[in-house]
Structures are given as C-alpha cells and as structure tokens.
Amino acid sequence: MITALAFSTIEAIDRAAWNDCFPAELEDWDYYRAVEQAGLSGFQWRYLALYEDDALIAAAAAFTTAYSLDTTLQGQGKRLSEQVRRWWPGLFDVPLYALGSPVTEQCHVGTARHIESARRSDLLRQLLRLARRDADQAGIGLLAVKDASHRDSQWLQVCQAAGLQSMPGLPSAELPITFGSIDAYLGTLGKSTRKDLRRTLRAPGPRIEWRRSVEGLLPRMMQLYDATLSRSDLTFERLSPDYFRQVLKNLDDRAACVLYWVGEELVAFNLLLLDEQRLVDKFFAHDLARTREHSLYVRSWLANVDYCIEHGIPIYACGQAGYASKLRLGCSFIGNTLFFRHRNRLLDGLLRVVKTFIRPDRSDSAMAAAISEAR
Numbered sequence: 482m483i484t485a486l487a488f489s490t491i492e493a494i495d496r497a498a499w500n501d502c503f504p505a506e507l508e509d510w511d512y513y514r515a516v517e518q519a520g521l522s523g524f525q526w527r528y529l530a531l532y533e534d535d536a537l538i539a540a541a542a543a544f545t546t547a548y549s550l551d552t553t554l555q556g557q558g559k560r561l562s563e564q565v566r567r568w569w570p571g572l573f574d575v576p577l578y579a580l581g582s583p584v585t586e587q588c589h590v591g592t593a594r595h596i597e598s599a600r601r602s603d604l605l606r607q608l609l610r611l612a613r614r615d616a617d618q619a620g621i622g623l624l625a626v627k628d629a630s631h632r633d634s635q636w637l638q639v640c641q642a643a644g645l646q647s648m649p650g651l652p653s654a655e656l657p658i659t660f661g662s663i664d665a666y667l668g669t670l671g672k673s674t675r676k677d678l679r680r681t682l683r684a685p686g687p688r689i690e691w692r693r694s695v696e697g698l699l700p701r702m703m704q705l706y707d708a709t710l711s712r713s714d715l716t717f718e719r720l721s722p723d724y725f726r727q728v729l730k731n732l733d734d735r736a737a738c739v740l741y742w743v744g745e746e747l748v749a750f751n752l753l754l755l756d757e758q759r760l761v762d763k764f765f766a767h768d769l770a771r772t773r774e775h776s777l778y779v780r781s782w783l784a785n786v787d788y789c790i791e792h793g794i795p796i797y798a799c800g801q802a803g804y805a806s807k808l809r810l811g812c813s814f815i816g817n818t819l820f821f822r823h824r825n826r827l828l829d830g831l832l833r834v835v836k837t838f839i840r841p842d843r844s845d846s847a848m849a850a851a852i853s854e855a856r
Contacts, residue, residue, distance in 0.1 A: 491510060513526075529608050579626065653817060
C-alpha cells in the first residue's frame with residue numbers, strides 16, 4: 482500500500498532516502514535545506530513523498546507563491562505590462578502551486594533507485610495527483626509544473642496525459658567539455674568569436690579568487706547582485722544574502738564562490754555547484770561598468786571552461802539566460818516545458834489565450850533560436 486504525504490520542510494524526509502530518489506543530483510537534500518534556511522521572500526515550500534511499507538519510493542519538490550503572468554515577458558511587452566501594473570496593481574498576479582523550485586532550472590521528480598522503469602510512470606502520476614490535492618487544500622486553483630526537462634520523457638508524457646496545458650520553458654544551456662585546452666575550445670568557435678576571446682585573454686585581467694565562505698563580503702556581493710537583477714527582465718525570485726551563505730555552508734566542497742577583483746574592489750562573483758561530472762553556474766553578478774572595461778562575463782566563462790578542462794569535468798551547465806552569448810560560445814540546449822492547469826474551466830480557458838502572449842520565445846529571438854535547437 483502506498484501512502485502519499487506532503488510536507489512543509491525537507492527535514493521531515495530522511496536525507497539518504499531523498500537522495501536515493503535523485504542519484505548524482507547536485508541540487509539534493511542539502512541544497513533544498515539551504516534554500517529553506519535562506520528565507521526567500523514570497524515562497525512557501527512543499528515536498529511530496531510516496532511511501533511503501535515506510536520506505537520512500539518517489540518524491541518531488543514544490544512551492545506556492547503569487548505568480549506574475551508577465552514574468553517571462555521581455556522588451557516592449559515587459560514595459561507595457563509594467564505600465565498596466567501602475568494602473569492596476571496585482572492584475573497579473575495569481576496564486577500558484579508549482580512542482581519544481583524557483584531556484585532550480587528543472588523540476589525534480591524522482592523515484593528510488595530500485596524502482597523499475599515500467600512502474601515509474603504510475604508513481605509520477607500519483608505525485609501529480611498528490612500535488613493537485615495539496616493545492617486544493619491550500620485553496621489554490623492554478624497547478625503548474627515548472628520546467629519539466631525534455632530528458633525525462635516519462636514525466637513529460639505523464640503531464641501531457643493529465644490534460645495539462647503546455648508552453649515552452651526557458652531552455653537549459655550546457656557546454657560539453659570535449660577539448661583538452663582553452664586554445665582547442667576556441668578552435669571550435671566562429672572566427673569573430675574566437676578573435677574576440679583571444680583579444681580578451683591577451684589583455685590584463687582581474688584577479689580571480691575561489692572561496693568556500695564569503696563572510697564579510699556579502700554586503701558588496703548583494704550590491705552587485707541587486708544591480709545585476711535590476712537589468713534583467715526575467716526575474717522570478719530575489720535571492721537573499723543567506724541564500725549564498727547557506728548554499729556554501731550546506732554543500733561544503735560541492736559549492737564555491739568565484740570572486741573577481743580589480744585592485745581591492747570586488748567587481749563580480751560567480752556562485753557555482755560542482756562535482757566530478759558537472760560544474761553548474763548558478764548566478765553571475767557583476768558591475769556593469771567594470772564588465773565593459775574588463776570583459777568580466779567572458780573572463781568568468783573562460784575561467785569556468787578552463788576549470789572543467791583542468792579537473793576533467795565533462796559538462797559545464799551554464800544556466801537559463803544570455804542566450805545570444807551562449808549561442809556564440811558553442812553551447813547546446815536542453816528543452817524544458819512549462820505545464821499548467823487551472824481547476825476553474827473558465828480561468829483555464831483564459832490562460833489558454835494568455836499563454837500565446839507570454840511565451841518566452843515571443844520577445845527574444847536568441848531565446849527562440851535556443852528553444853528551436855533544444856534537445
């Protein structure tokens with residue numbers, strides 16, 4: 482007999498049992514615990530669990546929030562929605578229950594390692610039904626799956642079979658490290674990009690420092706973070722100082738903060754998660770004026786690629802933003818799909834119309850190209 486339960490803290494679930502459902506996942510039990518302790522404003526956490534004979538056999542992370550329907554708009558569409566917000570605050574905000582996490586790129590749904598593939602689809606269906614019941618108990622009509630990865634065909638099929646609407650999510654970029662040196666990597670790129678990067682490498686660069694703790698630096702880091710966030714149209718969550726502190730503390734040697742200094746001034750930082758298989762770029766924050774002067778984004782990119790080469794890490798996972806640059810830098814893309822359904826048929830029909838205007842590829846040609854190339 483299977484027991485389905487939802488919890489408000491991951492500490493209610495055994496660490497080893499959770500991680501068994503997500504083998505080799507960097508964003509594991511420790512990561513979710515760090516996120517909880519970070520106290521991100523506007524989100525409440527939910528953890529869905531299926532037990533059989535007291536053993537955890539399937540799990541998923543979820544959250545509730547007030548979701549802004551214009552989150553994925555950019556450019557002119559974003560400016561228009563912001564103007565409308567001034568006239569009618571809260572117009573685009575709806576209560577949302579979503580499987581996934583605002584601080585992961587993909588929706589994590591997993592089953593225990595001993596579960597055979599043929600049984601997995603049924604367990605994923607039960608997790609989706611549990612999410613619907615949990616949302617109903619919270620009085621939330623809109624259920625979503627945030628960024629179901631195209632690498633998990635079973636999960637995509639379960640969501641489609643459940644009658645959820647779909648639209649493209651932000652694709653995840655990654656760079657397979659198949660070369661033995663930076664020069665060999667540059668040789669895989671287009672002529673103009675290769676020329677630009679070599680010019681950058683010849684110029685004097687900032688001092689690079691790796692840290693596992695950032696105590697004393699967080700005030701300056703948050704200045705850089707806030708400045709970077711203010712330039713982005715695609716803003717869903719605001720990270721707190723404790724997010725950086727707790728991730729570095731809870732993940733030990735699986736997390737690092739790379740600092741970029743010009744003289745005694747911190748001008749950029751890059752939060753990374755890493756193991757023997759992947760280096761995950763979680764967030765890059767920088768001083769825009771200094772970026773132009775010192776090519777900080779490109780410097781950080783090349784530093785991360787070089788680290789992967791030096792340490793034999795085969796995948797550089799580099800996020801869901803800056804698609805124009807990542808196309809030039811040789812990335813490949815993994816597709817993600819956003820699924821949703823409102824229990825009210827009238828509102829669900831309205832969302833069917835709204836989604837044609839808020840698709841992320843409508844206002845960003847580079848993102849549209851990345852989505853078309855996504856696997």
